[in-house]
Amino acid sequence: MQQRYSKKREAILELLRSVDSHPSADWIYQKLKPEFPDLSLGTVYRNLAAFRDDGTLATVGVVAGQDRFDGNTAEHPHFVCEKCGAVLDVTVPGEITADPGPDYTVHRCDVTLKGLCPACTRLTGQADPVK
Amino acid sequence: MQQRYSKKREAILELLRSVDSHPSADWIYQKLKPEFPDLSLGTVYRNLAAFRDDGTLATVGVVAGQDRFDGNTAEHPHFVCEKCGAVLDVTVPGEITADPGPDYTVHRCDVTLKGLCPACTRLTGQADPVK
């Protein structure tokens, strides 16, 4: 019984899982603030850290100075938009594996694509010559 | 000629390129401090940022809260040791590509392995049952 129930903790995890973006701590805080007016940013950080240590969630990496979280702990590649900062899940055709050698202990293999997301690609006029 | 020569800037780049680790700004600062006693940490950051914008160097990512830099701008996978924080270049057998779809503009594909480096693997006793 070292982890008591908490409505706020549950809300944090639920929000993270209900969303396909990969929020920052502050984004979660802002989203939950209306529902929990007395929510503290520290609480969000503390619970995210606890979930991370549990393995309940994963950190995607740091984008624009902010750590981004992912409710899906399965190993899957991400796409980071260099313009708007969006982090999206992507699917890749083949399986990705890399073996650095027998002396290493590999825990995970993270693949991160960087570039412009569909929305930003459209705005830049790189694609969509039609119309 | 909007970029003048600077001994310190050159030293920063040279140090970065002479090393196979992937240093943090502070590591570079500490290393150069004996040779340039009046070196300022701000100067290191300023020049690293300039090189990054030039494309002269690349950022590997944030490890333990610190940004790590790489003098090798070619796209290649990295291994991050979760214990000692070492960042190493690794070679992988096959080519790694991922195509998220035609609406995306992909600039780069970063592959990062995480786990224990050979030294830490040895210490943990995971490998090397011999001896």
Added chain:
DNA sequence: TCAGTAAAGAGAATCATTACTGTTAAGGAG
């Protein structure tokens, strides 16, 4: 030599994150 301007140093400012402190309340024991 002199003007113009890039580079650097020092330190303040910023921003995300973490730690501390006092308070509240969950959950088990009686």
Added chain:
DNA sequence: CTCCTTAACAGTAATGATTCTCTTTACTGA
């Protein structure tokens, strides 16, 4: 139901990496 222990919380101070500002230094070209 009440008491007790202690996790969880809000609020806020502290931390630490990075950036910004301001002033000084020192190239460079005329």
